[in-house]
Amino acid sequence: MYSLVDRLWRNAKKAAGISRRITTHWLRHFFASAGLSKGVPVTDMAEWLGHRDPRITHQTYAHVMPDAPERLGYLMDAVFTIQTELNLPLEFEAVVEAA
Missing domain, CATH: 1.20.5 (Single alpha-helices involved in coiled-coils or other helix-helix interfaces)
Known part of the structure; x- marks a missing residue:
């Protein structure tokens, strides 16, 4: 039903007292958006996100780098x-x- 990552994330949120509905997908998107909006190079972010091609990262997150x-x-x-x-x-x- 839930992946291991999702279960770990739910347990970590509970232990930290976080009640807001924050998914691992939301956290990933927030990480990328925050980093890129503050000037982290697209090539670095692409590597951290596991994108084979930095163009994927740029196409997905260009809106946070206007x-x-x-x-x-x-x-x-x-x-x-x-x-x-x-x-x-x-x-x-x-x-x-x-x-």
């Missing part, structure tokens, strides 16, 4: 006006230094 271009714009402005320090991967820094 401000992504604006956030990127703010980041670029901050970096190029020296308002924030950007720590780049070593490989990228070597390419920049070689240019």
Whole structure:
């Protein structure tokens, strides 16, 4: 009737005193939506969710990332006006230094 995960989840909710109807599916969707809306890369979220292709994640959750271009714009402005320090991967820094 219920999967092992569902039974574990129900027991954990009961032990924590959570009475709200929160399913494992709701929790998964909340996890993905919250992470992506705060800037977690789609590729990372796709891996954590078990999606073979990050496009699946993007197509499913694009609605929670409408401000992504604006956030990127703010980041670029901050970096190029020296308002924030950007720590780049070593490989990228070597390419920049070689240019």
